[in-house]
Amino acid sequence: MRILDGKKLSEKIKNKVKEEVDKLKKEGITPGLAVILVGNDPASQTYVKMKKGACEKVGMYSVVHEFPESISEKELLTTIEMINKNPNLHGLLVQLPLPKHIDTTKVLEAVAPEKDVDGFHPYNMGKLFEGLESFAPCTPLGVMELFKEYNINLKGKDICIVGASNIVGKPMLSLLLNAWATVDICHIETKDLATHTKRADIVIVGVGKPNLITADMVKEGAIVVDIGINKVDGKIVGDVDFENVSKKAAYITPVPGGTGPMTIAMLLKNTIKATKLQKENK
The missing domain is CATH 3.40.50.720 (NAD(P)-binding Rossmann-like Domain)
Structure with a gap:
């Protein structure tokens, strides 16, 4: 029996990501990731903290938008629209689950596909299904x-x-x-x-x-x-x-x-991918 060691591999990937971040910074671009966290679910808070820490470790810019569970769907969608338009934020993820009064599908569809580093947007899911280049979860x-x-x-x-x-x-x-x-x-x-x-x-x-x-x-x-x-x-x-x-x-x-550990490593990798695509499309 051999262990598939995700912890070891994730560190290897993070080191490569850090090299990519350093290269982009020399071109005047700092990869940026925005995370939206709604409510105070302990597991979600832990995951978000880990994601933010991983970003900082590789030199990425990271911002967490925290909202109370009572936030309206409209306010949440307004925040997503703002992040979509921000050229300094290349990736956006919405931490799930969301409160029951918010339509999760509507929220995920509001994320710009080119910033969808979680790979949950139907556009990216469809491309994945077709075997085309896309962001995968x-x-x-x-x-x-x-x-x-x-x-x-x-x-x-x-x-x-x-x-x-x-x-x-x-x-x-x-x-x-x-x-x-x-x-x-x-x-x-x-x-x-x-x-x-x-x-x-x-x-x-x-x-x-x-x-x-x-x-x-x-x-x-x-x-x-x-x-x-x-x-x-x-x-x-x-x-x-x-x-x-x-x-x-x-x-x-x-x-x-x-x-x-591999999930977080892939999030960083997807954010680099998003940064490069947006740089090419400028």
Whole structure:
């Protein structure tokens, strides 16, 4: 069994991003990222703090717009419009989830596609589905980088994705199809999940349910990617029974230290990409 070390790879990517930032600064451009945070959800606050810290570490400009949960949809859309027009802010992400009185789809569609570093805009999602160059969501993109780093050839592999969210499952499906894998996607209505996971060369899971994937659900020598994040007895754990599944797996991601650090690294990479595209289009 080998660990797919996202922490180590993320540091490697951040160092490359820092080099890119330094080059752009010599041209008089400082890559800028704006984050919108609504409400006081502790997990969201932690993620935003980590994203801001990562930006500062590589020399990017970062600004966080914090709003109370009571903010109106109109006020939020006005802020997004302002950021869209700001030439010093090259990337914009809206931290999810948003309060129930705000239409998440409407808000995500308001983000300028060229600044959509989270890859959630329907325009970018559509391009990803078509196999065209676009901004892809950071977590699935981070998983693809892990495969690349560890020389895992996806062509022709049978892959089972557990979880069909717009943020992870669906874009992961598109990225894997574009890499010529054969993909099976499961969700809450899937009957007998184990029949799907058992035959897969690679299992990717991200649903937020501790120990959902157990050793009897994966075949010997499978590659297991755990995107889940859960808190159990004060400890952060994934969706995979790591202790037992790791005994059967050829490769496995730990939680924490697997896909989590890669998500932030890909956000930085997407922000550099956005900066360069806007520089070319000026």
